[in-house]
Amino acid sequence: MPATVQSIDVNKAEQDLTDGFHLVIDALKLNGIDTIYGVPGIPITDLGRMAQAEGIRVISFRHEQNAGNAAAIAGYLTKKPGVCLTVSAPGFLNGLTALANATTNCFPMILISGSSEREIVDLQQGDYEEMDQLAIARPLCKAAFRVLHAADIGIGVARAIRAAVSGRPGGVYLDLPAKLFGQVMDADAGAKSLVKVIDPAPAQIPAPAAVKRALDVLKSAKRPLIVLGKGAAYAQADDDIRALVEKSGAPFLPMSMGKGLLPDTHPQCAGAARSTVLKDSDVVMLIGARLNWLLSHGKGKAWGEPHSKKFIQIDIEPKEMDSNVEIAAPVVGDIGSCVSALLEGMGSKWPAPPADWIGAVNSKKEENIAKMAPRLMNNKSPMDYHGALGALRTIIKERPDAILVNEGANTLDLARGIIDMYKPRKRLDVGTWGVMGIGMGFAIAAAIETGKPVLAVEGDSAFGFSGMEVETICRYKLPVCVVVFNNDGIYRGTDVNPTGGPDAATTVFVKGSRYDKMIEAFGGVGVNATTPDELKRAVNEAMDSGKPTLINAVIDPAAGSESGRIGNLNPQSVLRKK
Numbered sequence: 001m002p003a004t005v006q007s008i009d010v011n012k013a014e015q016d017l018t019d020g021f022h023l024v025i026d027a028l029k030l031n032g033i034d035t036i037y038g039v040p041g042i043p044i045t046d047l048g049r050m051a052q053a054e055g056i057r058v059i060s061f062r063h064e065q066n067a068g069n070a071a072a073i074a075g076y077l078t079k080k081p082g083v084c085l086t087v088s089a090p091g092f093l094n095g096l097t098a099l100a101n102a103t104t105n106c107f108p109m110i111l112i113s114g115s116s117e118r119e120i121v122d123l124q125q126g127d128y129e130e131m132d133q134l135a136i137a138r139p140l141c142k143a144a145f146r147v148l149h150a151a152d153i154g155i156g157v158a159r160a161i162r163a164a165v166s167g168r169p170g171g172v173y174l175d176l177p178a179k180l181f182g183q184v185m186d187a188d189a190g191a192k193s194l195v196k197v198i199d200p201a202p203a204q205i206p207a208p209a210a211v212k213r214a215l216d217v218l219k220s221a222k223r224p225l226i227v228l229g230k231g232a233a234y235a236q237a238d239d240d241i242r243a244l245v246e247k248s249g250a251p252f253l254p255m256s257m258g259k260g261l262l263p264d265t266h267p268q269c270a271g272a273a274r275s276t277v278l279k280d281s282d283v284v285m286l287i288g289a290r291l292n293w294l295l296s297h298g299k300g301k302a303w304g305e306p307h308s309k310k311f312i313q314i315d316i317e318p319k320e321m322d323s324n325v326e327i328a329a330p331v332v333g334d335i336g337s338c339v340s341a342l343l344e345g346m347g348s349k350w351p352a353p354p355a356d357w358i359g360a361v362n363s364k365k366e367e368n369i370a371k372m373a374p375r376l377m378n379n380k381s382p383m384d385y386h387g388a389l390g391a392l393r394t395i396i397k398e399r400p401d402a403i404l405v406n407e408g409a410n411t412l413d414l415a416r417g418i419i420d421m422y423k424p425r426k427r428l429d430v431g432t433w434g435v436m437g438i439g440m441g442f443a444i445a446a447a448i449e450t451g452k453p454v455l456a457v458e459g460d461s462a463f464g465f466s467g468m469e470v471e472t473i474c475r476y477k478l479p480v481c482v483v484v485f486n487n488d489g490i491y492r493g494t495d496v497n498p499t500g501g502p503d504a505a506t507t508v509f510v511k512g513s514r515y516d517k518m519i520e521a522f523g524g525v526g527v528n529a530t531t532p533d534e535l536k537r538a539v540n541e542a543m544d545s546g547k548p549t550l551i552n553a554v555i556d557p558a559a560g561s562e563s564g565r566i567g568n569l570n571p572q573s574v575l576r577k578k
């Protein structure tokens with residue numbers, strides 16, 4: 001046979017075949033996954049290349065943990081699972097922290113990792129990057145699957161998507177052994193094996209009796225309080241949530257990432273009277289907020305007299321009820337369906353809460369706001385947290401569409417209290433675990449998924465966990481402005497080595513560091529800001545230009561406190577000499 005005829009036959013045969021690489025890509029595309037966050041390497045380098053060639057946006061990071069955090073927050077912002085793609089063993093493990101964090105925070109995410117040869121891994125014969133990844137991932141996520149045959153890729157991807165977004169969202173692990181990618185099968189049969197997931201997160205309608213019980217409890221309240229968690233923000237039921245809060249007339253308290261569901265400047269916002277409303281309320285309605293450590297488990301000193309209040313809890317997860325205290329009125333269902341049912345049940349003549357309660361909350365609020373105001377206007381150099389955050393607060397007020405990413409200790413706790421948010425899902429932070437390292441991953445995904453400018457307010461320690469990704473920000477030309485609150489260390493930059501020896505104290509960094517120089521290495525804009533005025537000018541310029549920018553904000557090393565607002569969680573020993 002002449003050579004030309006033979007090659008035509010091969011081409012024709014290839015046209016009729018597909019392989020594991022293409023089936024994975026086709027399955028993701030079929031289900032509307034348009035972005036992958038990851039780090040290339042064996043065995044998934046070509047998968048990333050081909051995905052890019054097929055029109056998926058593939059964002060390559062410098063470390064898988066940051067790619068994983070990006071995927072997780074993309075899931076939170078879009079209600080579609082964010083996908084992170086990694087290599088085997090070490091790459092997988094690097095991504096796993098983000099997967100576990102996503103599960104803890106109820107962010108829908110799929111970690112897809114390539115893995116080594118099953119036959120060798122299972123006999124522990126020492127393969128390249130050998131690891132039983134499926135077994136390791138399983139306890140750290142909602143579901144974990146492995147696909148061994150190309151014909152099962154469609155089902156595998158479908159299961160992963162459904163597990164990630166249905167019910168309470170979370171992380172899912174999908175293990176794809178190297179051999180799978182090269183498997184070929186008939187193209188038609190391959191196309192037919194793909195599954196388009198219909199209604200991946202079905203509505204879960206609350207029982208009418210549960211809705212009525214909740215409204216009866218709420219109506220009986222003399223001092224009602226509504227707590228809005230990030231579950232409420234995730235639901236994207238913004239109009240109904242606002243209507244429910246306003247109709248109830250109750251003060252509301254936003255959890256950190258619930259801020260902006262209603263503006264922090266809303267007359268019913270009790271953020272500035274947090275301790276008063278927690279202590280003195282008699283009925284508390286939790287909407288997508290869990291009674292975990294962030295709410296002192298619903299009991300103890302912060303919550304006033306023991307058994308002095310009744311809880312109504314709205315959550316998609318039935319097991320959440322009674323997790324820490326008795327829930328008088330559990331309402332189980334998706335937040336959107338629950339809130340709309342409650343709203344309907346309230347009718348048009350819902351009574352306003354007693355005026356003395358509203359008056360008491362308002363006067364506490366005004367007192368606290370007035371106390372804070374002058375501190376936010378100081379123009380000290382070096383800056384203290386209040387002066388610097390006062391400047392950033394004005395910026396977000398003037399640019400309410402911008403997304404604020406925030407991590408650190410003092411930098412986190414004080415920014416949360418000081419920077420008012422005006423719109424839902426604009427504040428992204430350390431979440432349930434208080435984890436450091438989410439900063440650049442969150443900032444990158446926020447910019448990619450929303451196209452809005454991002455302001456990342458970072459403690460100098462917090463920034464270090466993901467700081468190398470400033471190169472990624474520059475490479476993709478993202479409108480991200482990073483402000484590093486540089487106080488020379490963790491909590492404070494003033495500690496000294498108790499031995500008097502040459503090593504630095506455990507919490508301090510190189511004094512007078514210039515983080516702004518880092519981004520200049522990659523063509524970004526670096527600024528050193530020593531006063532709130534300079535800081536404000538530099539951030540405004542960055543937000544106007546959309547150019548990747550890093551501002552080194554020089555903060556007084558003595559200004560912070562140990563562990564920010566949660567110093568009480570540090571274990572103490574009676575033997576410890578202070």
Ligand SMILES: Cc1ncc(C[n+]2csc(CCOP(=O)(O)OP(=O)(O)O)c2C)c(N)n1
Nearest residue numbers: 408409410411435436459460461462490491
């Ligand atoms: C992954 C992880 N490692 C360590 C910690 C402990 N930790 C909590 S806050 C923090 C850094 C605080 O310093 P910085 O970011 O500089 O904020 P500052 O209080 O100085 O403003 C660290 C290391 C953590 N929360 N998460």
Ligand SMILES: [Mg+2]
Nearest residue numbers: 459460489490
């Ligand atoms: Mg610091």
